[in-house]
Amino acid sequence: MKHIILVTGAGKGIGQAIALEFARAVRHHPDFEPVLVLCSRTAADLDAISLECRAEGALTDTITADISDITDVRRLAAHIAERHGRIDCLVNNAGVGRFGTLGDMSEEDFDYTMDTNLKGTFFLTQALFAVMERQRSGHIFFITSVAATKAFKHSSLYCMSKFGQRGLVETLRLYARKCNVRVTDVQPGAAMTPMWGEVNDEMQALMMMPEDIAVPVVQAYLQPARTTVEAIVLRPTSGDLQEE
Ligand SMILES: NC(=O)c1ccc[n+]([C@@H]2O[C@H](COP(=O)([O-])OP(=O)(O)OC[C@H]3O[C@@H](n4cnc5c(N)ncnc54)[C@H](OP(=O)(O)O)[C@@H]3O)[C@@H](O)[C@H]2O)c1
Numbered sequence: 005m006k007h008i009i010l011v012t013g014a015g016k017g018i019g020q021a022i023a024l025e026f027a028r029a030v031r032h033h034p035d036f037e038p039v040l041v042l043c044s045r046t047a048a049d050l051d052a053i054s055l056e057c058r059a060e061g062a063l064t065d066t067i068t069a070d071i072s073d074i075t076d077v078r079r080l081a082a083h084i085a086e087r088h089g090r091i092d093c094l095v096n097n098a099g100v101g102r103f104g105t106l107g108d109m110s111e112e113d114f115d116y117t118m119d120t121n122l123k124g125t126f127f128l129t130q131a132l133f134a135v136m137e138r139q140r141s142g143h144i145f146f147i148t149s150v151a152a153t154k155a156f157k158h159s160s161l162y163c164m165s166k167f168g169q170r171g172l173v174e175t176l177r178l179y180a181r182k183c184n185v186r187v188t189d190v191q192p193g194a195a196m197t198p199m200w201g202e203v204n205d206e207m208q209a210l211m212m213m214p215e216d217i218a219v220p221v222v223q224a225y226l227q228p229a230r231t232t233v234e235a236i237v238l239r240p241t242s243g244d245l246q247e248e
Contacts, residue, residue: 006037006063008088009225010080012071012128013098014042015049017197018147021214022095023053025222027062033226039063039088043080044098045070071098071124072116081131090139093225094132096125096169097147101162101199109161121165126172133176136185143186143225146173147217150193150239156246177234186232188224192217193239210242 009026013019026038040062042050050066057064067083069076084091100120102113129144136142151159152166173189180187195212196203203211217238224233 005035006039007092008039008041008084008090009093009095010041010043010084010091010132011095011097012043014040014053015044015046017199018192018195018214018217019044019095019097020049020053021218022097022221023057024060025215025218026225027057027060029222029226030061036226037063039065041065041067041084041088043067043069043071071128072119074123074127077124077127077131080128081135084132085135091132091135091142093143093145094129094136095145095147095221096129097145098124099147099165101159103158103162105158106160114161117161117165118168121162122168122172125169129172129176133179133185137179137183140184141229142184143188144176144180145188145190145221145224146170147190147192148173150191150237150244152189152191154244156244158246184229186229188221188233189235190217190221191235191237193243194245207245210240210245212238212240 011019011023014023023040023042026040029036040057042054042064044050047068054064054066069080071077100117102117146169148169149166151163152170155163177187195214195217196208197214220236227233
């Protein structure tokens with residue numbers, strides 16, 4: 005059966021790993037036919053991950069869009085409706101972070117963070133949940149963070165945006181449960197991705213890898229439709245990189 009799956013931020017890091025893991029699931033689930041709609045702002049990244057997913061036997065469709073721009077969000081939702089006619093899974097993964105002391109954060113840092121992590125995530129969810137509500141089926145993942153429940157001193161804006169995403173997750177559940185739509189909040193700790201920039205070997209040894217997040221996400225999706233994995237919390241075994 006075909007499953008239309010949109011992964012935002014599929015060009016790098018955790019989103020890229022999730023797309024690939026959905027494609028790899030074809031090996032063990034012959035009835036599962038993922039159609040992966042891969043979205044980010046960088047076309048070259050999408051072309052590369054699309055090739056990898058196709059090599060695993062998945063169908064793909066790439067679309068460049070900046071989810072912080074509401075015109076792009078509308079274009080993305082319209083593309084899904086026109087090209088695919090339905091949506092089975094939305095992985096709200098695209099996210100950004102600007103890190104520094106509280107005093108360092110500028111208005112531009114604030115807008116940059118909130119426009120993607122809050123505004124973009126909200127309006128894309130609003131548009132695609134409406135489709136799922138009509139279908140009476142679907143699954144929405146949010147890749148929030150351990151910073152959605154715990155403060156880190158150099159992550160004021162990032163924490164604010166991730167705590168905010170959790171507010172959306174919990175509100176959405178109130179609607180989703182009424183129409184057979186599943187909602188999963190994925191809260192990873194530090195995972196080695198381009199978001200971290202340059203990382204030395206010592207630090208890297210204390211981090212998870214993107215596939216460590218991707219595998220349980222796909223497993224949660226493949227649960228029987230009657231069962232929702234509501235939350236997935238994943239931390240490096242040695243704990244968070246910074247304890248505050
Ligand atoms: N890595 C971690 O340790 C960690 C831990 C907890 C939670 N998370 C969360 O996991 C998610 C993925 O993080 P990551 O570490 O994989 O980040 P990453 O390596 O920086 O990748 C982020 C992806 O999102 C895309 N993206 C960013 N802003 C976008 C926008 N406005 N519109 C469309 N695409 C956008 C990026 O591509 P373009 O720049 O080409 O658009 C890229 O493909 C984020 O929500 C992050 O907050 C990460």
